[in-house]
Amino acid sequence: MSNEYLKFDQMAEALLEKAQRDGAETMWDRRAAQKTQCGFGEAGVCCRICAMGPCRVSPVPGKGAERGICGASADTIVARNFARMCAGGTSAHSDHARDIVHAMHASKAEGPFKIRDEAKLRRIAAEWGIEAADTKETYALAHELANMALEEFGKPFGTQRFLQRSQKDRLNIWERENIAPRAIDMEVTTLMHSTHIGCASDYESIFRRGMRTSMSDGWGGSMIGTEFSDIMYGTPTAKPSSSNLGVIDKDQVNILIHGHDPNLAEMVVLAAENPEMIELAKAKGAKGINIVGMCCTGNEMTMRHGIKIAGNFYQQELCIITGAIEAAVVDVQCIFPALPALAKKYHTRFISTSEKAKISGDLYIQFSEATGLENANEIVKIAVENFVNRDASKVEIPDVKCDTMVGYSVEAIIDHLDKVVNTNTTDKTGTVKPLTDVIYAGVIRGAAGVVGCNNPKQVHDLAHVTVMKELIKRDVICVTTGCAAQAAAKAGLLQLEAKEMCGRGLKEVCERVNIPPVLHMGSCVDISRILDLVNLCALEKDVDTALLPVVGIAPEWMSEKAVSIANYVVGSGINTYLGVIPQVLGSPNFTKLLTEDCQEFIGAHFVFEKDPIVMVDKIMEDLEAKRTALGI
Numbered sequence: 001m002s003n004e005y006l007k008f009d010q011m012a013e014a015l016l017e018k019a020q021r022d023g024a025e026t027m028w029d030r031r032a033a034q035k036t037q038c039g040f041g042e043a044g045v046c047c048r049i050c051a052m053g054p055c056r057v058s059p060v061p062g063k064g065a066e067r068g069i070c071g072a073s074a075d076t077i078v079a080r081n082f083a084r085m086c087a088g089g090t091s092a093h094s095d096h097a098r099d100i101v102h103a104m105h106a107s108k109a110e111g112p113f114k115i116r117d118e119a120k121l122r123r124i125a126a127e128w129g130i131e132a133a134d135t136k137e138t139y140a141l142a143h144e145l146a147n148m149a150l151e152e153f154g155k156p157f158g159t160q161r162f163l164q165r166s167q168k169d170r171l172n173i174w175e176r177e178n179i180a181p182r183a184i185d186m187e188v189t190t191l192m193h194s195t196h197i198g199c200a201s202d203y204e205s206i207f208r209r210g211m212r213t214s215m216s217d218g219w220g221g222s223m224i225g226t227e228f229s230d231i232m233y234g235t236p237t238a239k240p241s242s243s244n245l246g247v248i249d250k251d252q253v254n255i256l257i258h259g260h261d262p263n264l265a266e267m268v269v270l271a272a273e274n275p276e277m278i279e280l281a282k283a284k285g286a287k288g289i290n291i292v293g294m295c296c297t298g299n300e301m302t303m304r305h306g307i308k309i310a311g312n313f314y315q316q317e318l319c320i321i322t323g324a325i326e327a328a329v330v331d332v333q334c335i336f337p338a339l340p341a342l343a344k345k346y347h348t349r350f351i352s353t354s355e356k357a358k359i360s361g362d363l364y365i366q367f368s369e370a371t372g373l374e375n376a377n378e379i380v381k382i383a384v385e386n387f388v389n390r391d392a393s394k395v396e397i398p399d400v401k402c403d404t405m406v407g408y409s410v411e412a413i414i415d416h417l418d419k420v421v422n423t424n425t426t427d428k429t430g431t432v433k434p435l436t437d438v439i440y441a442g443v444i445r446g447a448a449g450v451v452g453c454n455n456p457k458q459v460h461d462l463a464h465v466t467v468m469k470e471l472i473k474r475d476v477i478c479v480t481t482g483c484a485a486q487a488a489a490k491a492g493l494l495q496l497e498a499k500e501m502c503g504r505g506l507k508e509v510c511e512r513v514n515i516p517p518v519l520h521m522g523s524c525v526d527i528s529r530i531l532d533l534v535n536l537c538a539l540e541k542d543v544d545t546a547l548l549p550v551v552g553i554a555p556e557w558m559s560e561k562a563v564s565i566a567n568y569v570v571g572s573g574i575n576t577y578l579g580v581i582p583q584v585l586g587s588p589n590f591t592k593l594l595t596e597d598c599q600e601f602i603g604a605h606f607v608f609e610k611d612p613i614v615m616v617d618k619i620m621e622d623l624e625a626k627r628t629a630l631g632i
């Protein structure tokens with residue numbers, strides 16, 4: 001590993017040594033305890049869908065059992081396992097979205113859950129056909145819109161409302177191929193049914209059902225999650241922040257917010273701003289209260305408030321090992337069940353808050369829309385009162401942090417483009433035309449969405465950072481979300497100064513538009529912002545998305561949500577590059593379906609490539625081929 005790339009890994013090394021000294025176990029100890037991982041599971045050919053099993057069939061044709069007890073082949077077993085990952089991912093994103101909509105349903109003028117972006121409320125209400133969307137009383141309109149959104153989860157007929165945003169050629173493909181998603185819960189339920197023992201065995205049919213389910217995530221749950229979070233908490237605008245574990249402040253009460261849902265974190269931030277709470281912190285000997293974010297809760301909060309980014313998925317343990325976290329507060333998803341035991345090695349209180357993600361081992365304070373601010377007050381008070389229990393001899397905060405820019409919603413990007421338009425041309429404002437212009441002119445060669453997790457199957461953050469650095473060097477603009485965005489922040493790629501790492505064309509664009517070459521677009525749910533941006537480009541040129549020189553990339557993915565995302569990105573006509581090979585290689589037929597055959601009917605496919613440099617070479621070939629086909 002090159003430390004020139006990853007200064008922060010030196011920091012990880014120091015903290016892991018500290019963990020050993022402190023007798024604290026980490027994911028690396030547990031990874032080692034796993035020894036060699038199961039080859040059948042890795043190939044996707046282990047089935048435990050029914051109690052006649054588990055059955056494992058041979059990943060190599062002609063060697064060992066070719067079918068499970070019920071007769072399921074490797075193709076069927078691999079396809080079912082993959083599809084069930086789509087269902088898991090879709091349900092996670094969409095159930096998160098439902099909680100946001102419930103908060104909006106409970107919103108009222110006197111708060112704390114209130115409407116902060118009224119213009120967006122009225123815009124989405126008009127888009128969804130609510131009459132008098134421009135004049136109705138704000139909260140009456142918000143409640144009406146929330147009711148409509150709740151129906152998107154369970155309506156018996158029709159497809160997702162946001163599909164109507166799409167460029168018409170893509171929409172036609174979805175309808176032709178029967179992957180236009182219906183109600184979200186229905187898609188997940190149907191997929192679980194299809195993959196029950198003795199139901200679907202045709203691997204292509206299972207894949208198509210999986211893709212339709214994932215589409216209900218991208219164009220349903222995730223898009224609702226993003227848009228409704230913006231209505232409730234504000235649409236992000238460009239702003240500075242800071243990243244990496246050095247944002248933890250030894251003189252303040254440090255509260256780590258970790259997970260995904262902004263509902264809880266917004267209330268915690270509100271509670272921590274309360275002057276009485278700050279006074280209490282001072283009375284306990286601290287200079288104030290410092291909120292730091294991790295994973296997608298961190299992304300949601302940095303996008304809207306510039307909250308400092310402590311780190312990404314693989315740093316969740318390191319954060320506690322600094323010995324300076326008074327409370328780790330979590331909601332849902334991507335939280336190691338190991339954290340409460342780790343917290344006990346230090347003075348840290350671990351507080352889980354969601355009924356859906358009760359994590360045993362320390363405190364549980366159930367968060368609800370009805371009592372949100374009270375819950376947050378209680379949490380912040382516990383953290384503040386815990387400051388006196390900090391053991392100074394155990395505090396070791398790495399002196400590593402990096403300035404960063406965040407907050408590039410689609411609206412913020414268009415706002416930046418407009419400033420160039422206003423000074424230089426007579427083009428109409430409020431569109432992505434300046435972006436498509438520079439892509440079509442070849443000043444930049446294309447665009448890439450770099451997203452996803454950390455995974456010990458890749459050197460941490462190295463694949464993210466390498467892919468992004470190589471792409472911007474080759475004049476490909478990047479947008480990023482999730483843990484990939486946090487990797488980029490820590491590596492300095494989200495700063496305006498990162499233009500110096502770019503090719504000539506992209507550097508010029510960054511200077512004129514005053515943006516970094518890698519734009520932080522938010523949490524993983526906010527990949528819907530990326531869909532929206534690409535779709536606006538497709539609408540601008542009136543071409544199918546599949547024709548545009550754009551790609552999706554997940555260099556270090558690990559979660560079911562990432563599988564769902566990859567599926568809906570391919571379903572949206574965008575070739576998707578995975579740096580961790582999904583557990584499908586036990587079925588050469590299913591692998592070929594993903595990497596080749598789905599191109600025929602959906603116009604995009606998956607590429608598996610572990611080596612980030614080779615991946616970028618393949619991506620450049622892909623983008624240039626698209627350019628040639630477009631005649632640009």
Ligand code: BF8
Binds near residue numbers: 525561
């Ligand atoms: O939803 S990138 S590790 S934090 S799953 Fe999780 Fe992966 Fe991070 Fe956000 Ni997304």
Ligand code: SF4
Binds near residue numbers: 049053054070072198
């Ligand atoms: Fe085995 Fe079939 Fe049951 Fe799977 S569904 S565990 S292959 S018998």
